[in-house]
Amino acid sequence: MTRNLRGILLFGAVALLFVIEGQTVSWNSALGILNVGLISAIVALGVNLQWGYGGLFNIGVVGFFALGGLAPVLISSPPQPEIWAAGGPRLIAAFAVAILATAVAVYAYGRTRGRLRVALILLFLVLGFFGYRALFDPAAGAIEQINSSTAGNIGGLGLPVLLAWPVGAVFAAAAAWAIGKIALGLRSDYLAIATLGIGEIIVAVLKNEDWLARGVKNVIGLPRPVPYEVDLQASPAFVARATGWGLDPVTASSILVKLCYAGLFLAVLLVLVWLAELALKSPWGRMMRGIRDNETAAEAMGKDVTRRHLQLFILGSALCGLAGAMMVTLDGQFTPGTYNPLRFTYVIWLMVIIGGSGNNWGAVLGSLLIWYLWVKVEPWGHDILAFATSGMADGSAFKQHLLDSAAHMRLMTMGVILLLVLRFSPRGLLPEK
Amino acid sequence: MRLQTICCPGGCMDFLNALVTLLNFVLVPATAYGAQLALGALGVTLIYGILRFSNFAHGDTMAFGTAITILFTWWLQSGGIGLGPLPTALLALPVGVLATALLLLATDRVVYRFYRRQRANPVILVIVSMGVMFVMNGLTRFVIGVGEISFTDGERFLVDAKAFRDATGLAEGLSIRMTQALTIVIAVIAVTALFWFLNRTRAGKSMRAFSDNEDLALLSGINPERVVAITWIIAGTLATLAGVLYGLDKSFKVFNYYQLLLPIFAAAIVGGIGNPLGAIAGGFLIAYSEVALTYAFKKVLGYLLPDSLAPDGLVQLLSTDYKLAVSFSILVIVLLFKPTGILKGKTI
Numbered sequence: 132m133t134r135n136l137r138g139i140l141l142f143g144a145v146a147l148l149f150v151i152e153g154q155t156v157s158w159n160s161a162l163g164i165l166n167v168g169l170i171s172a173i174v175a176l177g178v179n180l181q182w183g184y185g186g187l188f189n190i191g192v193v194g195f196f197a198l199g200g201l202a203p204v205l206i207s208s209p210p211q212p213e214i215w216a217a218g219g220p221r222l223i224a225a226f227a228v229a230i231l232a233t234a235v236a237v238y239a240y241g242r243t244r245g246r247l248r249v250a251l252i253l254l255f256l257v258l259g260f261f262g263y264r265a266l267f268d269p270a271a272g273a274i275e276q277i278n279s280s281t282a283g284n285i286g287g288l289g290l291p292v293l294l295a296w297p298v299g300a301v302f303a304a305a306a307a308w309a310i311g312k313i314a315l316g317l318r319s320d321y322l323a324i325a326t327l328g329i330g331e332i333i334v335a336v337l338k339n340e341d342w343l344a345r346g347v348k349n350v351i352g353l354p355r356p357v358p359y360e361v362d363l364q365a366s367p368a369f370v371a372r373a374t375g376w377g378l379d380p381v382t383a384s385s386i387l388v389k390l391c392y393a394g395l396f397l398a399v400l401l402v403l404v405w406l407a408e409l410a411l412k413s414p415w416g417r418m419m420r421g422i423r424d425n426e427t428a429a430e431a432m433g434k435d436v437t438r439r440h441l442q443l444f445i446l447g448s449a450l451c452g453l454a455g456a457m458m459v460t461l462d463g464q465f466t467p468g469t470y471n472p473l474r475f476t477y478v479i480w481l482m483v484i485i486g487g488s489g490n491n492w493g494a495v496l497g498s499l500l501i502w503y504l505w506v507k508v509e510p511w512g513h514d515i516l517a518f519a520t521s522g523m524a525d526g527s528a529f530k531q532h533l534l535d536s537a538a539h540m541r542l543m544t545m546g547v548i549l550l551l552v553l554r555f556s557p558r559g560l561l562p563e564k
Numbered sequence: 565m566r567l568q569t570i571c572c573p574g575g576c577m578d579f580l581n582a583l584v585t586l587l588n589f590v591l592v593p594a595t596a597y598g599a600q601l602a603l604g605a606l607g608v609t610l611i612y613g614i615l616r617f618s619n620f621a622h623g624d625t626m627a628f629g630t631a632i633t634i635l636f637t638w639w640l641q642s643g644g645i646g647l648g649p650l651p652t653a654l655l656a657l658p659v660g661v662l663a664t665a666l667l668l669l670a671t672d673r674v675v676y677r678f679y680r681r682q683r684a685n686p687v688i689l690v691i692v693s694m695g696v697m698f699v700m701n702g703l704t705r706f707v708i709g710v711g712e713i714s715f716t717d718g719e720r721f722l723v724d725a726k727a728f729r730d731a732t733g734l735a736e737g738l739s740i741r742m743t744q745a746l747t748i749v750i751a752v753i754a755v756t757a758l759f760w761f762l763n764r765t766r767a768g769k770s771m772r773a774f775s776d777n778e779d780l781a782l783l784s785g786i787n788p789e790r791v792v793a794i795t796w797i798i799a800g801t802l803a804t805l806a807g808v809l810y811g812l813d814k815s816f817k818v819f820n821y822y823q824l825l826l827p828i829f830a831a832a833i834v835g836g837i838g839n840p841l842g843a844i845a846g847g848f849l850i851a852y853s854e855v856a857l858t859y860a861f862k863k864v865l866g867y868l869l870p871d872s873l874a875p876d877g878l879v880q881l882l883s884t885d886y887k888l889a890v891s892f893s894i895l896v897i898v899l900l901f902k903p904t905g906i907l908k909g910k911t912i
Contacts, residue, residue, distance in 0.1 A: 188687055190620075190694075260881075268877075313896055317903050319687045320618040324829045325899065328892035331826060339885045472822075473701075477694060484691065539705035546698025550675060553692055 138492055138561055145499050152503070159382065162389035164506050165499070166461055169396035170454050172498035174475075175482045176403055176491060177450030182480075183489035183563065184416070185443040186423045188323040191310075191330025193475035195448045197467065198306055198333050199299030199455025204287055204344045204465045206295035207354050211286030214277045218342070219285060221270035225263050232259020274342040284345045292354050296399075296456045303452020304445045306333065311444040316437040330472065337467040350465040357391035360384040392461055399457070400495065403450065407491045419443065420489075473542065478505060481545055485552050487559025496561055504548075505541065512540030577734065582867035584736040588725075594855035595848075596744040596813055599751035602847030603806035604824060605831035606758065606840055607799040613775040613838040614795040615676070617689035621697040622803060622828065625664060627821035628700050629804030630811045631708040633660030634715045641717070649719035651743065651812055660808060665800035671696055672796050680792070697822075704818050713816040716743055743812040754805055755844065758798065762840070767794055775838065823888070827854070830891040834898045836905025845906060854890040857881045 153161035174196060181187040236255040243251055275283045306329065314325035338347050363369045363384035373383035410416050419439065422429040426436050459465050478501065486497020516537050523530040552559065604626060611619045619625075636656035646652045675696060679689055722745045725737030762768040767790075774781040774791045782788060807821065814820075831850045835842025860878035869875075882890065898905060 186687065188690060313900060317899060320690060321833065321899060321903070323618065323620075323690060324826070324833065324895065325892075328826050328830070328888065328895060331823070331888050332886070332892055335885055335888060339883065473698075477698065480691070480694065535709070536706045539702050539710075541702070542698050542705065543702030546695050546700075546702060549695035549698060550692065553688075553695060554675075554678060557688075 134561075134564070138496075141496055141560055142492075145496060145503070148500075148503055152507075157382075158386055159389065162386060162393060164503055166389060166392050166396060167458075168499040168502035169393065169400055170458050170461065171479060171482060171502050172400055172495045173396075173403060173454040173457070174451050174479050175486065175494040175498045176400075176407060177447040177454070178479055178483045179447075179486075179488060179491060179494040180407065180450065181443055181447035182483060183494075184411070184419045184423065185440055185447075186319070187315075187440060187444055187447075188319055189326045189444070189447065190323050190472075190476050190480070191326030191328070191333075192451050192479050193470050193472045194326075194330030194333035195303040195306060195451035196455035196458070196475050197337055197470040198302045199452030200459040200465055200470075201337060201344055202299035202302055202452070202456045203292050203295040203353050203459045204350050205285075206288055206290050206298050207292040208287035208289070208350060210289045211277075211282055211284075214274055214282060215285055217277055218270035218272075218274040221266050222274075222285070222342070225266035225270060228266060229259055229263040232256060232262065235259075271340075271342040282345075283348075284342055284350070291356070292460050293356050295460070296453055299456025300449040300453040303455070304449040307445045307448030308441070311441045315440045315444060330476065334467065334470045334472075337470070344465055344467070347468045349468075351463070353459065353463050353465065355463060356395065356460065357388055360388055363387060396457060396461075399453075404491050404495060411491070478502075478545065481549050484549065485559055487561040487563060489563030490559070490561045493559050493561035493563075497559065500560075501545075505545070508541050508544050509538055512544070513537040516540075578867040580732075581734055581736045582864045584728075584734060584738045585864050585867065587738055588736070590852075590855050590859050592740055592744055594852045596747040596809075597855065598848035598851030599747050600806050600810045600813065600847075601824075601827055601831050601851050602844040603751055603754060603802050603809070604828040605835065605843035605847050606755070607802040607806070608828055608832045609835075609838055609840055609843040610795055610802075611799050612832070614771060614791060615680070615689070617686045617693065618829065618837075619799075620690060620693045620825065621700055622799075623821045623823075623825040624697050624700040624704060624818075625668065625800065625803040626807030626810070626824065627704045627816075627818050628667060628707075629660045629664035629800065630807035630816055630821070631704045631818075632663040633657055633804065633808050634708060634713060634811070634816060636660065637715050647718060649742065650746070651716050651718045653715055653808055653812055654746075657804070657808055661801050661804045664804045665797045667700075668796040668800040669793060672792065701818065701822065708816075708818075710818055713811075715816065716812045718742060741813070743809070747809045747813055750805060750809060754802065758802075758840065761798075767791075771795065826888055827851075827891040830895040834894055834905055836907040839905065839907050842905050842907035849906075850891045850894060853894060854887045857890050858884045858887050 149161050149165055152164065174192060177195075178189065178192060181189050232255050236252045236259070239251040239255060240248060274285060277283060310325055310329045314322045337344065340346060341348065344350055360381075361384075364380050369384065369387075370380045373380045376383070378386075418429070418434060421432075422434060422436050422439055430436055479498075482497040482501045483494050484497070485501060486495070487493030513534070516533050520530045520533050604622065607625075608619060608622050611617070611622070633653055633656045636659045637651075637653045640646070640652050640655055645655065647655055675692060676689070679692060719742050721739055722742050723738055723740040725739035727737075728739070729735070729737040760768075762772060770781065770786045771791050771794060773784070774786055774788065778788075781791075810821075810824070827850050828847075831846035832843050833846070834849060835844070835846030858880065860880035862875055862878050862880075865879055866874045
């Protein structure tokens with residue numbers, strides 16, 4: 132079987148799964164799974180860029196994804212001039228102090244030696260920290276006090292939400308630059324640990340800094356790039372057309388909205404895959420694979436391995452940030468409490484590995500398939516357990532425990548799938564050429 | 565008398581009160597936490613030294629061992645068996661250790677051995693350990709659920725705050741919880757036994773030789789499968805100990821054990837990965853920094869400083885929500901300036 136045929140067949144099979152879901156459950160549910168699957172595919176492309184092209188092990192995906200999700204809040208939520216006036220300038224001053232102190236400490240590091248160096252760096256950092264806190268604490272407190280039940284954060288710029296997507300990518304890229312500068316060039320596991328840490332810390336910051344995006348109080352009602360269901364249902368033309376197709380207007384409106392999102396996401400995804408494929412076939416892509424397969428040889432050829440790795444790491448993380456912004460746009464709300472590493476880091480890894488590391492189409496295929504399974508395994512697990520326990524006496528504690536545990540079947544299934552693929556088909560469903 | 569008034573303006577009582585407060589909220593909890601981290605980091609570092617990969621499933625190994633111990637503790641409690649002042653979990657601990665060791669040996673046989681024979685790239689093993697983490701996490705959730713479980717019983721305090729206040733007449737009472745004392749005692753015993761094993765026994769020496777130079781060790785007739793099996797058993801024991809002690813001291817929740825992964829790895833790397841002494845030093849360094857930086861020093865300073873200078877705020881450098889940032893920052897500083905760790909790592 133040729134490679135292309137295999138790809139077409141596998142994509143066809145996944146498409147069939149979605150059609151079956153649409154026919155047997157509802158098209159709303161099928162499109163809902165598809166939309167999140169498409170977003171996951173963009174994250175998976177980013178991880179594939181890092182792991183498949185560069186062999187970089189990033190397990191802080193959730194952090195970059197969450198950071199990207201911050202962009203729609205800051206870009207497109209309505210401006211809050213009076214709240215900003217209460218503490219905004221002081222916040223900027225606080226950050227300026229922090230950056231200045233760090234810059235001076237770095238400068239001192241380069242210019243001095245020995246004990247003087249340690250003393251000076253500590254002095255600048257400690258002074259900077261207290262200066263920062265002296266400015267920051269009252270400013271953040273003032274911001275959080277205003278309208279704390281509905282706002283209490285610095286608000287946004289009120290710009291179109293689509294603009295937030297590239298901004299999300301830039302946010303994530305900036306974080307990736309900082310962490311890459313520190314951890315790249317060291318052992319590969321160190322990057323893994325460092326990204327694990329930065330991922331957790333970004334999520335902790337988003338959960339706790341209420342002045343920024345309300346923390347766990349969530350930001351809701353973010354603007355949308357597509358029409359609202361209620362507006363569609365209110366439009367006589369739409370209702371007439373929906374009834375003409377034999378659909379109930381409520382279902383039709385929600386399907387139409389989901390289709391609009393799917394179209395947007397698919398367009399972004401296809402452009403990204405096209406760009407990634409182009410890059411892979413260019414001299415740059417060959418250099419990247421050369422570095423991955425033999426770093427020493429690549430270095431001997433005069434390639435700057437650490438710099439190239441940094442480039443890949445930033446690009447890949449930017450894709451995670453972009454997808455994060457898209458996810459928040461799809462949900463219409465920013466909920467930092469939902470950024471769970473299992474869901475947004477490890478499942479993405481599963482998608483990349485099962486799809487076939489190093490193959491962009493594989494990452495897309497893996498994402499759609501695994502996301503579908505992730506959603507469906509829980510009800511299946513519940514059905515299987517209900518069937519298996521049907522012989523037991525009702526109300527027995529053991530039966531109840533088994534039924535309650537169905538939700539945890541997901542993790543185990545995903546783990547077993549990952550181990551089986553790694554063992555028996557390590558190159559994935561669509562292997563790299 | 566004059567000297568006292570100079571060294572602490574409120575007199576010596578205030579100084580002692582400050583000291584007791586500091587002991588209560590910083591030194592004692594951080595020592596217990598440091599011992600728990602050190603036990604966890606020892607497991608990570610041993611696996612790294614012998615099997616040469618970073619085991620991401622270690623946090624969930626700890627959770628699994630703790631879950632089994634809790635189940636057995638409940639069974640003992642339902643039978644009315646206890647240890648008097650000590651927590652019943654101690655009696656259940658051997659069962660947890662045994663189950664964890666068996667699980668790890670089975671995992672090695674089914675999963676890791678294949679890659680070891682292939683001499684796979686360490687980063688592949690890291691991804692494999694991620695898959696194992698998924699399975700173990702699911703297993704633990706399946707066995708015991710995701711809720712928060714407190715399973716400590718017996719005497720709550722070794723040194724009770726009220727009794728201490730009455731005995732000394734100080735305003736602040738020193739309290740040392742039984743679980744904290746127990747953590748330290750068990751950690752000392754476990755570490756002593758581990759070092760005795762590594763330095764004095766034939767099996768321990770063969771482990772060190774294997775970690776130092778695999779080829780040379782094979783040449784001298786050391787059986788690699790045996791070394792690997794012993795490593796998993798020790799790692800399982802240490803993980804269960806660390807997990808149960810942490811759970812007794814705080815509480816058990818599967819997700820919290822996953823989150824322990826960062827401080828544990830930070831401890832192992834900061835101390836020099838592959839170096840057991842380093843893992844212990846790293847564990848305490850991380851624990852003390854974490855607790856000291858997130859503790860609100862208002863009360864301590866209130867005792868030490870004259871009233872006019874007493875602080876208004878909490879004097880808390882970092883909110884406790886950011887305690888992960890502390891281990892992360894220490895890790896970053898060490899990676900930047902001394903990537904091999906404080907004590908030179910890479911072999912045991």
